[in-house]
Amino acid sequence: DTGVSQDPRHKITKRGQNVTFRCDPISEHNRLYWYRQTLGQGPEFLTYFQNEAQLEKSRLLSDRFSAERPKGSFSTLEIQRTEQGDSAMYLCASSLAQGEEEKLFFGSGTQLSVL
């Protein structure tokens, strides 16, 4: 499978615990994005990387959230001290920044449930 891969697919945690999600983008893609999607809504932008550099973070990303892409390949998204409001689908996407049009290819997401 050469698409965007996310792990785990589902995560159930108790409030206050830390969780970490992993994303493996399409191998030749240099941009990697994290989005969050709640039930019935479209995905909302959280942050993005160009290679290993994190270039922007949305205001949705509180200081409990941190994302890394240490070698410009896979990325991790960590949520510390989880809250019930963090329950959502966390989607990763990647793209090849080439020319003006940028098609994002999404993984299947990690569904987080905070109890």
Place this chain on the structure above:
Amino acid sequence: GESVGLHLPTLSVQEGDNSIINCAYSNSASDYFIWYKQESGKGPQFIIDIRSNMDKRQGQRVTVLLNKTVKHLSLQIAATQPGDSAVYFCAENILNDYKLSFGAGTTVTVRA
């Protein structure tokens, strides 16, 4: 004058009929648009895109129409099939920007 399609959160279509899904976008500076299809438990899947210097683009069984005057986008699916049942999102961005903004989705249900 030209009518503007309303965005509907759900759409029920008879198998074999054509579907039209509407989307109103918000940013007049947006110049690149994408339609995504999302099936249950999966991430959004790219369907078709269009730049603002075009008003129509066709793919396999799909056509996207863009009306910049009224900031309206539509996706037409020809001969709708059961496998087309999903949530459809339009997304917009400004070229060379990196953030896609997604609209409210439309849930399409295909009746056999």
